[in-house]
Amino acid sequence: MWLTMASVFRLISRQGTRLFPITPMQIVGIVLCLVSMVEGGVPAAPRNLTLVLPLLSREVKIRWLPGNPRDNLTDYVIVNRAEGSDTKTVSRIDPEYNSFTLKDLKEETAYLVYVKAAIGNVRSLSSATLEFTTPRTDDDPLEIENKLNASKHVYSLIIVFFLWVFLVVLCVKYWGVVNKLRSQVTRMEVTADGALIEKEQFER
Helix, strand or coil, X not given: CHHHHHHHHHHHHHHHHHHCCCCHHHHHHHHHHHHHHHHHCCCCCCEEEEEECCCCCCCEEEEEECCCCCCCCCEEEXXXXXXXXXXXXXXXXXXXXXXXXXXXXCCCCEEEEEEEEEECCEECCCCCCEEEECCCHHHCHHHHHHHHHHHHHHHHHHHHHXXXXXXXXXXXXXXXXXXXXXXXXXXXXXXXXXXXXXHHHHHC
């Protein structure tokens, strides 16, 4: 390998002095960079970049497979941007993870995202670019679920209210029936000679 590097060094030195002035230190820097690339290698690009459903309006989860599991990666680089925009969002994560959640997205917006593997400052080629469009907030599965839960809560309160009203009406009716029955009961008294008479008659 070092013989190859020496050949490269001589070639760069010979051609470089013809085309443009170059110092020995610059040549050494170029050679060291080439050596690091040969020793570390260029990692394989991640593959099978896909979306993880459900697709939300504000955040989207992606996942991928390593291009070469034997690569000694230092991190993954995730790059995403809105379609038509020049502003890119770059994130770096530990290579032990093969999924990532893109956050702070805008609803009803088309996005492009790709992933690169990295060994230090040496990056792989980009994975296949993934394109997706975020849904409206009204169509967001979490929003729909929250609305359903709110509707269920309202229905539960309505049912409890009607049950409470029914119990109150039932109690009022029951109390009225009891009072009516009490008013119809004839109170009896036993006289000293053993006769059974109505209490009101006895009092008269």
